[in-house]
Amino acid sequence: MIERPIMITGRNGQLGSCLRDVAALRGLSAVALGREELDLEVRDGIDRTVASIAPCMIINAAAYTAVDQAESDVRKAFSINRDGAAALADVAWQRNIPFVHVSTDYVFDGAKHEAYDEADVPAPLNTYGASKLAGEAAVLAAHPLATVVRSSWIYSSTGSNFVRTMLRLAETRPIVRVVSDQHGSPTAAADLAAALLQIAERSLTDDRRIAAGIFHVAGQGTTSWHGFAEAIFDGLSRRGVRPPMLEAITTEQYPSAARRPVNSRLDSSKAERVFGIRLPAWRQSLETCLDQLVGRGDTDAEGNHPGWRQRNASLSDHASGQQAVAARL
Numbered sequence: 001m002i003e004r005p006i007m008i009t010g011r012n013g014q015l016g017s018c019l020r021d022v023a024a025l026r027g028l029s030a031v032a033l034g035r036e037e038l039d040l041e042v043r044d045g046i047d048r049t050v051a052s053i054a055p056c057m058i059i060n061a062a063a064y065t066a067v068d069q070a071e072s073d074v075r076k077a078f079s080i081n082r083d084g085a086a087a088l089a090d091v092a093w094q095r096n097i098p099f100v101h102v103s104t105d106y107v108f109d110g111a112k113h114e115a116y117d118e119a120d121v122p123a124p125l126n127t128y129g130a131s132k133l134a135g136e137a138a139v140l141a142a143h144p145l146a147t148v149v150r151s152s153w154i155y156s157s158t159g160s161n162f163v164r165t166m167l168r169l170a171e172t173r174p175i176v177r178v179v180s181d182q183h184g185s186p187t188a189a190a191d192l193a194a195a196l197l198q199i200a201e202r203s204l205t206d207d208r209r210i211a212a213g214i215f216h217v218a219g220q221g222t223t224s225w226h227g228f229a230e231a232i233f234d235g236l237s238r239r240g241v242r243p244p245m246l247e248a249i250t251t252e253q254y255p256s257a258a259r260r261p262v263n264s265r266l267d268s269s270k271a272e273r274v275f276g277i278r279l280p281a282w283r284q285s286l287e288t289c290l291d292q293l294v295g296r297g298d299t300d301a302e303g304n305h306p307g308w309r310q311r312n313a314s315l316s317d318h319a320s321g322q323q324a325v326a327a328r329l
């Protein structure tokens, strides 16, 4: 009998590409779809696509993630993050397929002084967060046994994220200014992908009600965006690359279209209790990512760092970044 695959959406995104890589490493059968194969805005094609794949499970890693752009693109953000997610969840429910959906720390307003747990009441400050919160509710309404995993500050060696932005700025700017009054937990996409597949495997074997509902899963430990940048630049130094000057600024000094929470730290203890999932400390996973992007700091006979210039030249080149990850995994 042919094994039914796990279907993954958002294949070309940070999380989608890690899900595909981690599934392959674990020997799991998976079909990953990009927007070309499954567009969440083309609702009438969704059922046909799911039917043709006949998956044992769907993990939705596709989303509208441009936080500032969403402020002027409200319709599209809701169309993808609420209506598209709900349409996919609905098809999964109709076909009795387990569904895992990913959401964000930006559903919270940041007023709480401690880390947010799943019982805290969301109150998004920006359109992206509002569209993701509406997506959570719509997914759970369409598929009452869906698993919704909220994560935060996702980065990887490919795609658009804060680590790659800082490496690009390190190449081009003598001084980088980063906000030090917004706090959260950086999460490596590969760590989250491994956790999602662990949850997926559990919900295939256990009572599906155990995995139903909302779970927070983020890297262990917390920092500010400035603290994150400091760790990235420290990692560059240790690899023999001179970092730029780093200056701490306030949110007020960094005007942007979208408001962001000052505290979006997630308490991930429920996922640890229920699934035994505990992601590595954020600094440890950052090292792995920097090893992929910059190299381990080894020098050639002349004391040069052969990997850095070459890899950094490809920072904006998604395809070669992916090859680098694939080679490392």
Ligand SMILES: NC(=O)C1=CN([C@@H]2O[C@H](COP(=O)(O)OP(=O)(O)OC[C@H]3O[C@@H](n4cnc5c(N)ncnc54)[C@H](OP(=O)(O)O)[C@@H]3O)[C@@H](O)[C@H]2O)C=CC1
Pocket (backbone or CB within 6 Å): 009, 010, 011, 012, 013, 014, 015, 016, 034, 035, 038, 039, 040, 041, 060, 061, 062, 063, 064, 065, 080, 084, 102, 103, 104, 105, 132, 150, 151, 152, 153, 154, 155, 159, 160
């Ligand atoms: N990035 C972060 O810091 C965080 C992200 N999340 C959530 O995690 C999930 C994964 O995020 P991440 O991997 O970082 O996001 P990316 O932006 O890296 O990837 C999202 C992918 O979704 C695809 N997509 C967008 N619109 C559609 C559509 N209409 N139909 C099909 N595919 C579409 C994009 O395709 P294309 O390449 O064609 O644009 C892209 O490949 C999302 O749900 C996000 O909200 C949660 C917390 C933090």
Ligand SMILES: Cc1cn([C@H]2C[C@H](O)[C@@H](COP(=O)(O)OP(=O)(O)O[C@H]3O[C@@H](C)C(=O)[C@@H](O)[C@H]3O)O2)c(=O)[nH]c1=O
Pocket (backbone or CB within 6 Å): 065, 066, 067, 104, 105, 106, 151, 152, 153, 154, 161, 162, 165, 169, 176, 177, 178, 179, 182, 225, 254, 260
């Ligand atoms: C590039 C840059 C950013 N910043 C600030 C802006 C912002 O407050 C913070 C991070 O910038 P980013 O644009 O990477 O952040 P942002 O796009 O808001 O990241 C968010 O993305 C969505 C998809 C999520 O779900 C969230 O968990 C979170 O990861 O750093 C600086 O202070 N200086 C800089 O040079």
Ligand SMILES: [Mg+2]
Pocket (backbone or CB within 6 Å): 065, 066, 067
């Ligand atoms: Mg961004």
